[in-house]
Amino acid sequence: MIPGPFTYHRPASIEEAVGLLVSLGEESRPLAGGQSLIPMMKLRMATPEHLVDLGGVAGLKGIDVEPGGIRIGAAVTQAQVIGSALIADRLPILRDAALQIADPQVRTRGTIGGNVANGDPGNDMPAVMQCLGASYVLAGPSGERSVAARDFYLGPYFTLLEPGELLVAVRIPLPSAGHGQAYEKLKRKIGDYATAAAAVILSATAGRIATASIALTNVAPTPLLAEEAARLVVGTSLDAATLKAASAAAKAIADPAADGRGTAEYRREMAGVMVARALVKAFGRVKGA
Numbered sequence: 092m093i094p095g096p097f098t099y100h101r102p103a104s105i106e107e108a109v110g111l112l113v114s115l116g117e118e119s120r121p122l123a124g125g126q127s128l129i130p131m132m133k134l135r136m137a138t139p140e141h142l143v144d145l146g147g148v149a150g151l152k153g154i155d156v157e158p159g160g161i162r163i164g165a166a167v168t169q170a171q172v173i174g175s176a177l178i179a180d181r182l183p184i185l186r187d188a189a190l191q192i193a194d195p196q197v198r199t200r201g202t203i204g205g206n207v208a209n210g211d212p213g214n215d216m217p218a219v220m221q222c223l224g225a226s227y228v229l230a231g232p233s234g235e236r237s238v239a240a241r242d243f244y245l246g247p248y249f250t251l252l253e254p255g256e257l258l259v260a261v262r263i264p265l266p267s268a269g270h271g272q273a274y275e276k277l278k279r280k281i282g283d284y285a286t287a288a289a290a291v292i293l294s295a296t297a298g299r300i301a302t303a304s305i306a307l308t309n310v311a312p313t314p315l316l317a318e319e320a321a322r323l324v325v326g327t328s329l330d331a332a333t334l335k336a337a338s339a340a341a342k343a344i345a346d347p348a349a350d351g352r353g354t355a356e357y358r359r360e361m362a363g364v365m366v367a368r369a370l371v372k373a374f375g376r377v378k379g380a
């Protein structure tokens with residue numbers, strides 16, 4: 092199928108883009124990498140009358156260190172995340188996750204902003220952002236506001252983004268040196284969304300886990316923060332019984348739908364397996380514990 096007709100707009104600034112989205116109203120949509128939106132338009136599942144292309148908007152690019160963390164512009168591509176020495180050094184979980192998204196062609200076009208703003212539970216970055224305690228900077232007609240990634244997702248394709256608002260950047264607090272990070276994703280083949288996936292960040296002292304954060308991808312209508320699973324591993328040396336208990340706690344909050352990737356029961360089970368694998372990998376990556 093080919094998309095329905097639309098008018099193409101190419102603003103040069105955030106203010107101009109927000110102004111267009113406000114004046115064109117509900118029938119307008121931002122266009123970032125187009126790797127989710129264009130397929131939806133081809134399937135006629137999205138029929139925007141106006142596309143506001145963010146490709147020429149200044150202020151949406153760059154990966155920068157700022158006090159307390161890293162700021163990633165919404166238009167930074169997944170390929171740029173993979174190529175960033177700063178990300179590889181300080182936030183390797185982002186690189187791990189980006190490398191498991193689709194294929195190199197999609198990653199060259201697809202952006203961080205599009206991935207987290209989309210609201211598709213199959214997108215990988217939202218759970219990673221929840222795990223990291225990231226916040227999203229949203230620009231709208233009344234200025235900027237910041238929303239925690241943990242509060243942003245309300246349902247499939249339903250987020251806290253208001254009409255006329257643009258996600259301009261993601262702010263990520265930097266875990267202190269020594270944290271272990273991992274993203275484990277089960278998928279049927281290259282280019283597929285997760286059957287289930289888990290993000291883990293933890294710290295440890297003297298061989299025991301001191302802090303932990305765990306989040307899940309594609310096993311519920313939204314990404315899930317697995318708080319009980321994280322609580323259960325803190326204070327332990329990640330013995331077999333703890334791994335089993337953390338997996339069970341993650342499975343208890345998962346609510347996957349049956350689809351081509353498997354039955355709901357299978358996908359819930361895989362959520363537990365991904366949590367166990369990500370915990371083991373992250374624990375093995377803790378430095379100096």
Ligand SMILES: Cc1cc2nc3c(=O)[nH]c(=O)nc-3n(C[C@H](O)[C@H](O)[C@H](O)COP(=O)(O)OP(=O)(O)OC[C@H]3O[C@@H](n4cnc5c(N)ncnc54)[C@H](O)[C@@H]3O)c2cc1C
Pocket residue numbers: 120121122123124125126127128129130145165191192193194197200201202203204205206208209213214215216252256257258259282283284285
């Ligand atoms: C074959 C294939 C396989 C894929 N596999 C995966 C996968 O395994 N994991 C995964 O996470 N993703 C996957 N994707 C999706 C891909 O990562 C997309 O790039 C991403 O979901 C959307 O990013 P985009 O920049 O392409 O956004 P677009 O497609 O341009 O936009 C997506 C949505 O977000 C909105 N939007 C975009 N930018 C902004 C912004 N700055 N502010 C407000 N709203 C905005 C758009 O209006 C639209 O509604 C796959 C895509 C394809 C084609």
